[in-house]
Amino acid sequence: MFGFLRKLTLVFSLPVLIFGASFTEVEAGFGITPPYVRNTSLTRHSVYEQQILLVRGDSATAQKAEITIDAPEIQDWITVLEGDEIIMDRGKQKVPMTVQVKVPGDAEFKKYQGSIRIRTVPFDDGASQGAVSISLGALVDISLEVIDKEIKNFRVRRISAPDLNEGSKLAWLFFPGKINFNMLIENTGNVDISPSKVEFRIFDRSGKALLEETKNIGKIQKIIPYGTETVTAELPTRLPAGSYIARYRIYNDEEIKQEGDLNLNILPEGTLQTAGFGFIGLSIAHKISVLLPIFATLIALIYAWQSRARRKRQY
Known part of the structure; x- marks a missing residue:
C-alpha cells in the first residue's frame, strides 16, 4: 500500500518539477x-x-x-x-x-x-571569481x-490642431488666422515624401452648416525614407473667434491617406503670442492692391529714366 502511494506521489510530482524547471528557464x-x-x-x-x-x-x-x-x-x-x-x-x-x-x-x-x-x-563589474555564468x-x-523603383507612400500616425488667434486687420488689409495642423508621418516609401495637400472644411459647432473651405499654403516639410517625423501644414482661416468642427483630408497626390473630424478653437485676436499669416495669407484682391501701386511706381520710374536717357542722347 505504501509502495503504491509513493509511486502515485511520484507520478503527480513529475509534471510539477518539469513545469517548474521550464518556468525557471523562461525567467532566466x-x-x-x-x-x-x-x-x-x-x-x-x-x-x-x-x-x-x-x-x-x-x-x-x-x-x-x-x-x-x-x-x-x-x-x-x-x-x-x-x-x-x-x-x-x-x-x-x-x-x-x-x-x-x-x-x-x-x-x-x-x-x-x-x-x-x-x-x-x-x-x-567586480563579480566574484569562480561564479558560474x-x-x-x-x-x-x-x-x-x-530595387530600381521609387515608392512614394506614407502613413499618418497622429494629428492635432492647437488653438489659434483669429485674423487681424491693418488698414484695408485682412491677415487671416493661421491653422497649424500637425501630423506625425511615417514614410513607408523609399524616397523623401510629405503630404501633397491638406484640406479643411470647417462647420459650425453642430457640424451641419459649412462655413469655410481652405487648404494649406506653402510646401510641407519632407520626411526621409523610413523616417517618422512631425510636420505642419499651415492653413488660413477668415472665421471669427469661436468653436468649430473641422473635417480634414490629407492627400498623397490624388489618394486620400486620412480623413476625419477635429475640434477647432479660434480665440480673439491677441490672445496667444503666436504669429499669424503675413503677406502670403492675404487674399488675391488684397495682394493686387498692395503690389499694383508698387509695380506702377516702378514702371513710372523706368519710363522717366529712359526718357531722360533719350533726351541726353539728343543733346
Missing part, C-alpha cells in the same frame, strides 16, 4: 524582438534603420551583449549604432539596439541575406532587397 532566458531586419524596397543610397529590443528574464546582474555581423556580401552596409558591445545594466530588462543599413550607389538590384549574432556574457544568445535574420 534571453530574446530579441523583432528577430529580423527586413526591407524589400531599398534603392541605391538608401539609409534604413531598425530598432531591435534585447530582452532578458533576469536583470539582477549587469551583462553585455557581444554583436557579430555575419553578412559577407553586405558586411560594409550594416552598422550597429551602439557598437560591437552593448551594456545591459543591472535592473534593465530591455535594451534597444539600432541596426543601420546604408546602401551604396553601385549596389546591384537584387536580394541580399545575412545575420547578426548576439551573445550575452557577464559584464566585468551562463552565456545566452540570439540570431537576427537579415533580408534586404534593392
Whole structure:
C-alpha cells in the first residue's frame, strides 16, 4: 500500500518539477524582438534603420551583449549604432539596439541575406571569481532587397490642431488666422515624401452648416525614407473667434491617406503670442492692391529714366 502511494506521489510530482524547471528557464532566458531586419524596397543610397529590443528574464546582474555581423556580401552596409558591445545594466530588462543599413550607389538590384549574432556574457563589474555564468544568445535574420523603383507612400500616425488667434486687420488689409495642423508621418516609401495637400472644411459647432473651405499654403516639410517625423501644414482661416468642427483630408497626390473630424478653437485676436499669416495669407484682391501701386511706381520710374536717357542722347 505504501509502495503504491509513493509511486502515485511520484507520478503527480513529475509534471510539477518539469513545469517548474521550464518556468525557471523562461525567467532566466534571453530574446530579441523583432528577430529580423527586413526591407524589400531599398534603392541605391538608401539609409534604413531598425530598432531591435534585447530582452532578458533576469536583470539582477549587469551583462553585455557581444554583436557579430555575419553578412559577407553586405558586411560594409550594416552598422550597429551602439557598437560591437552593448551594456545591459543591472535592473534593465530591455535594451534597444539600432541596426543601420546604408546602401551604396553601385549596389546591384537584387536580394541580399545575412545575420547578426548576439551573445550575452557577464559584464566585468567586480563579480566574484569562480561564479558560474551562463552565456545566452540570439540570431537576427537579415533580408534586404534593392530595387530600381521609387515608392512614394506614407502613413499618418497622429494629428492635432492647437488653438489659434483669429485674423487681424491693418488698414484695408485682412491677415487671416493661421491653422497649424500637425501630423506625425511615417514614410513607408523609399524616397523623401510629405503630404501633397491638406484640406479643411470647417462647420459650425453642430457640424451641419459649412462655413469655410481652405487648404494649406506653402510646401510641407519632407520626411526621409523610413523616417517618422512631425510636420505642419499651415492653413488660413477668415472665421471669427469661436468653436468649430473641422473635417480634414490629407492627400498623397490624388489618394486620400486620412480623413476625419477635429475640434477647432479660434480665440480673439491677441490672445496667444503666436504669429499669424503675413503677406502670403492675404487674399488675391488684397495682394493686387498692395503690389499694383508698387509695380506702377516702378514702371513710372523706368519710363522717366529712359526718357531722360533719350533726351541726353539728343543733346
